[in-house]
Amino acid sequence: MIDLTLCLDPGADRPLYQQLYDSLAAQIKSGRLKRGDRLPGKRSLASQLAVAVNTVDTAYQMLVAEGYLEARAKSGFFVLEYTDVLPQTAAPRQEPPPPPAPAPKFDLSTGAVDTALFPFRTWGRIQKELLYNGSGLLSHGHRQGDPELRRELENYLRSYRGVVCSPEQVVVGAGVEYLLGLVATLLHGSVAAVENPGYDRPRTILENNGIACRYVGIDNGGLDPAALESSGANLCYVTPSHHFPTGVTMPAGRRAQLLRWAAAQPGRYILEDDYDAEFRFDMRPIPSLQGMAGPDGPVVYLCTFSKSLAPSIRIACMVLPWPLLERYRRAFGSYASTVSRFEQQTLRLFLEEGYFPRHLARMRSAYKARMERLTAALEERFGRENIRLTGRHTGLHLLLTLPDGPGEERMTAAALREGVRLRGLSGYYMADREQCPENTVVLGYASLRDEEIPELVQALVRAWRK
Amino acid sequence: MIDLTLCLDPGADRPLYQQLYDSLAAQIKSGRLKRGDRLPGKRSLASQLAVAVNTVDTAYQMLVAEGYLEARAKSGFFVLEYTDVLPQTAAPRQEPPPPPAPAPKFDLSTGAVDTALFPFRTWGRIQKELLYNGSGLLSHGHRQGDPELRRELENYLRSYRGVVCSPEQVVVGAGVEYLLGLVATLLHGSVAAVENPGYDRPRTILENNGIACRYVGIDNGGLDPAALESSGANLCYVTPSHHFPTGVTMPAGRRAQLLRWAAAQPGRYILEDDYDAEFRFDMRPIPSLQGMAGPDGPVVYLCTFSKSLAPSIRIACMVLPWPLLERYRRAFGSYASTVSRFEQQTLRLFLEEGYFPRHLARMRSAYKARMERLTAALEERFGRENIRLTGRHTGLHLLLTLPDGPGEERMTAAALREGVRLRGLSGYYMADREQCPENTVVLGYASLRDEEIPELVQALVRAWRK
Numbered sequence: 001m002i003d004l005t006l007c008l009d010p011g012a013d014r015p016l017y018q019q020l021y022d023s024l025a026a027q028i029k030s031g032r033l034k035r036g037d038r039l040p041g042k043r044s045l046a047s048q049l050a051v052a053v054n055t056v057d058t059a060y061q062m063l064v065a066e067g068y069l070e071a072r073a074k075s076g077f078f079v080l081e082y083t084d085v086l087p088q089t090a091a092p093r094q095e096p097p098p099p100p101a102p103a104p105k106f107d108l109s110t111g112a113v114d115t116a117l118f119p120f121r122t123w124g125r126i127q128k129e130l131l132y133n134g135s136g137l138l139s140h141g142h143r144q145g146d147p148e149l150r151r152e153l154e155n156y157l158r159s160y161r162g163v164v165c166s167p168e169q170v171v172v173g174a175g176v177e178y179l180l181g182l183v184a185t186l187l188h189g190s191v192a193a194v195e196n197p198g199y200d201r202p203r204t205i206l207e208n209n210g211i212a213c214r215y216v217g218i219d220n221g222g223l224d225p226a227a228l229e230s231s232g233a234n235l236c237y238v239t240p241s242h243h244f245p246t247g248v249t250m251p252a253g254r255r256a257q258l259l260r261w262a263a264a265q266p267g268r269y270i271l272e273d274d275y276d277a278e279f280r281f282d283m284r285p286i287p288s289l290q291g292m293a294g295p296d297g298p299v300v301y302l303c304t305f306s307k308s309l310a311p312s313i314r315i316a317c318m319v320l321p322w323p324l325l326e327r328y329r330r331a332f333g334s335y336a337s338t339v340s341r342f343e344q345q346t347l348r349l350f351l352e353e354g355y356f357p358r359h360l361a362r363m364r365s366a367y368k369a370r371m372e373r374l375t376a377a378l379e380e381r382f383g384r385e386n387i388r389l390t391g392r393h394t395g396l397h398l399l400l401t402l403p404d405g406p407g408e409e410r411m412t413a414a415a416l417r418e419g420v421r422l423r424g425l426s427g428y429y430m431a432d433r434e435q436c437p438e439n440t441v442v443l444g445y446a447s448l449r450d451e452e453i454p455e456l457v458q459a460l461v462r463a464w465r466k
Numbered sequence: 467m468i469d470l471t472l473c474l475d476p477g478a479d480r481p482l483y484q485q486l487y488d489s490l491a492a493q494i495k496s497g498r499l500k501r502g503d504r505l506p507g508k509r510s511l512a513s514q515l516a517v518a519v520n521t522v523d524t525a526y527q528m529l530v531a532e533g534y535l536e537a538r539a540k541s542g543f544f545v546l547e548y549t550d551v552l553p554q555t556a557a558p559r560q561e562p563p564p565p566p567a568p569a570p571k572f573d574l575s576t577g578a579v580d581t582a583l584f585p586f587r588t589w590g591r592i593q594k595e596l597l598y599n600g601s602g603l604l605s606h607g608h609r610q611g612d613p614e615l616r617r618e619l620e621n622y623l624r625s626y627r628g629v630v631c632s633p634e635q636v637v638v639g640a641g642v643e644y645l646l647g648l649v650a651t652l653l654h655g656s657v658a659a660v661e662n663p664g665y666d667r668p669r670t671i672l673e674n675n676g677i678a679c680r681y682v683g684i685d686n687g688g689l690d691p692a693a694l695e696s697s698g699a700n701l702c703y704v705t706p707s708h709h710f711p712t713g714v715t716m717p718a719g720r721r722a723q724l725l726r727w728a729a730a731q732p733g734r735y736i737l738e739d740d741y742d743a744e745f746r747f748d749m750r751p752i753p754s755l756q757g758m759a760g761p762d763g764p765v766v767y768l769c770t771f772s773k774s775l776a777p778s779i780r781i782a783c784m785v786l787p788w789p790l791l792e793r794y795r796r797a798f799g800s801y802a803s804t805v806s807r808f809e810q811q812t813l814r815l816f817l818e819e820g821y822f823p824r825h826l827a828r829m830r831s832a833y834k835a836r837m838e839r840l841t842a843a844l845e846e847r848f849g850r851e852n853i854r855l856t857g858r859h860t861g862l863h864l865l866l867t868l869p870d871g872p873g874e875e876r877m878t879a880a881a882l883r884e885g886v887r888l889r890g891l892s893g894y895y896m897a898d899r900e901q902c903p904e905n906t907v908v909l910g911y912a913s914l915r916d917e918e919i920p921e922l923v924q925a926l927v928r929a930w931r932k
Binding site for chain 2: 025058065066067068111115118120123127128131141174175188200201204205208209221252282306313314331332334335336338339340342
């Protein structure tokens with residue numbers, strides 16, 4: 001009979017069986033209890049410790065289940081072999097908190113939205129209804145996204161974006177990044193042309209998933225087909241509706257050239273990110289490249305609801321041409337959808353009941369008015385001749401150029417000193433920075449409040465006055 | 467002045483400007499309108515067509531924006547070069563609808579849960595509160611998941627799963643599949659050992675992301691370390707708490723061996739999927755491997771809330787050791803979280819307010835009672851000596867063996883004829899099928915209703931009686 005040093009604290013938070021388990025496990029690990037040692041019977045130990053037999057039993061069962069002990073019929077509990085030679089591990093290391101960023105009064109970085117425009121009442125009402133009779137929404141949905149939602153998306157994309165597809169071709173996912181990652185995985189080993197200047201994240205995602213990227217310059221018609229041809233790429237990531245950050249819209253002739261490039265060789269695909277198409281102020285948004293190419297065409301269409309609804313609601317979708325769809329199903333057929341069905345169905349009803357177009361119209365006019373107020377104030381304070389504003393007809397940002405400014409870097413630094421955070425255009429050039437227009441900064445005005453505009457412009461005047 | 471054949475239908479759904487745009491674009495594409503052709507002035511065309519000038523203007527502006535037309539100051543609108551030699555694309559092909567699957571009366575496939583156990587009232591109450599004062603939840607959250615949620619997860623995982631980490635190490639994502647995919651991307655080019663028999667999806671995900679997989683057999687202690695050593699793998703995907711589908715729990719000695727294997731060479735990692743640990747009926751769930759290894763140890767811990775809450779709520783998390791976390795941030799630092807912040811915050815409050823452990827306890831006892839009813843009914847109707855039931859102490863399924871049954875295939879076929887869908891154990895062997903125990907099927911009872919049990923068992927008796 002071995003001797004056990006056990007002390008349990010009935011006052012402690014940890015239940016007694018846990019304390020007993022811990023101290024026995026510790027003694028086995030430390031070697032104080034050795035292989036073959038026989039533990040006291042449950043009853044005797046229980047009375048010795050003045051605890052319930054159950055307490056000892058639970059602890060013993062845990063030790064058995066974890067392989068510390070072995071229960072031999074009619075003879076009791078015996079210690080098993082245990083040689084733990086694990087490397088000693090440090091205590092959880094706390095990361096140093098990130099240095100407190102200087103919080104500027106105005107943040108004109110892009111990607112923000114005006115959350116005040118979110119359709120709280122309707123969205124909340126729909127969610128509540130779904131929750132009250134939503135037990136059907138608890139089980140797994142379709143792996144590509146709920147069919148009812150995909151029907152509504154097809155309908156919306158057809159009517160408003162000229163997308164031509166069957167709901168079967170629509171894949172719903174938690175963000176364009178996620179969906180682009182899946183496509184990249186399917187096309188692993190490809191070479192992709194990406195826009196320069198441009199939005200850098202798609203490149204990161206493509207490269208993370210085994211796609212080599214080549215930068216292709218853009219001109220006032222968007223991505224340059226000649227440069228694309230000579231890039232040796234078989235994929236082309238492009239934002240034809242609204243190039244980021246220049247705001248260029250790709251003309252139809254150029255679109256046709258792009259599609260001819262893709263059709264010229266098997267295995268060529270255009271990845272059309274329909275970025276910001278919803279926010280076109282001067283006219284109806286231009287139909288998608290995908291629509292020109294058709295449901296079998298070599299175009300993967302991607303769009304997100306992060307900007308049209310809210311960045312925190314992670315719903316995006318893509319439309320795959322049939323051949324890719326078949327490959328998608330072979331590779332990812334067993335993946336569950338990444339979007340909660342409650343939010344899928346909320347969006348579905350929001351579309352089905354016709355709220356979405358109205359919501360978009362409301363956002364568009366609010367943003368347009370804001371853009372016009374901002375540009376008017378800028379032109380008035382700086383004088384039309386001293387300032388150039390471009391890319392104002394679409395998206396939620398515009399480009400500001402001071403023809404005889406002190407240089408982009410000085411402009412952004414001076415603005416920050418006056419409490420305005422904005423980014424220089426050259427920040428979006430991943431290559432050929434020398435081709436970046438001088439003295440140009442990007443103004444994202446989405447989250448700007450109208451009443452702030454005069455003060456903002458005042459600050460910029462202070463920052464940039466000679 | 468060219469002649470235009472235009473006919474607009476005011477009764478049509480499509481707005482007039484759209485009809486005008488379409489027919490002009492069509493005539494430019496067809497070549498009927500040629501480069502340099504001058505279009506009629508807006509006013510004259512408007513009166514000619516008896517539409518508003520705005521209608522014509524909008525159509526012209528769209529054609530200009532898309533590069534079909536050019537607007538020359540003071541002289542009007544001219545057709546631009548357009549040579550569209552796109553391959554003709556077929557109309558959207560509708561996929562044949564999947565053949566209607568025979569709907570069996572009882573579906574004993576695993577992975578289902580009893581949605582009646584979902585904590586509707588509390589979950590709904592929290593969501594409503596968040597929606598009413600949730601405008602703060604509309605903007606982007608932390609890319610790894612909201613810090614408040616990660617704090618709660620760390621707290622829960624420490625108290626209930628023995629996980630040792632800092633909230634900094636926790637990554638929230640829309641499903642274990644998504645998170646495992648990210649880890650695989652980080653470890654691209656590795657070789658992973660996966661359990662055989664086992665759950666096949668992890669292999670798919672690993673292989674999709676550039677990880678070669680080797681099957682390693684399991685014995686009554688789980689994954690075999692000797693076989694692991696000789697597999698040449700540097701990764702090991704394992705379910706130590708509850709091996710699927712056998713239900714084996716890995717003993718502590720075996721766990722230590724696994725950790726020694728990982729510690730023996732740099733670049734070795736254990737991917738611990740803490741599958742079904744919540745559903746342990748005989749005792750407190752066994753602490754995680756990650757906890758044994760510590761926060762710097764070579765273990766990636768993964769767990770999902772799909773089973774403990776609902777499959778349609780896509781929230782899972784992983785705990786990365788520091789070195790991997792740094793690589794994760796380099797590679798994915800710019801990715802937005804894939805989980806809606808409303809659901810992140812709902813789970814956070816559900817944890818913070820202490821509902822989750824109570825909810826788990828409620829589920830556990832409900833499932834345990836169901837398992838006991840089912841096993842009792844089976845043993846009674848078949849007779850203890852004619853049936854073997856294993857893996858009953860954890861998870862939401864068990865293994866049923868008919869020692870002198872007609873063979874697995876016949877058993878499942880006969881069961882289906884009696885309206886019971888279940889899967890044979892061999893279906894989970896990806897290799898070495900000859901080692902699969904005979905006459906064994908997998909019974910998932912999670913979504914079974916208690917009152918159905920007698921009828922189910924009756925059906926199985928009919929199916930398998932000699």
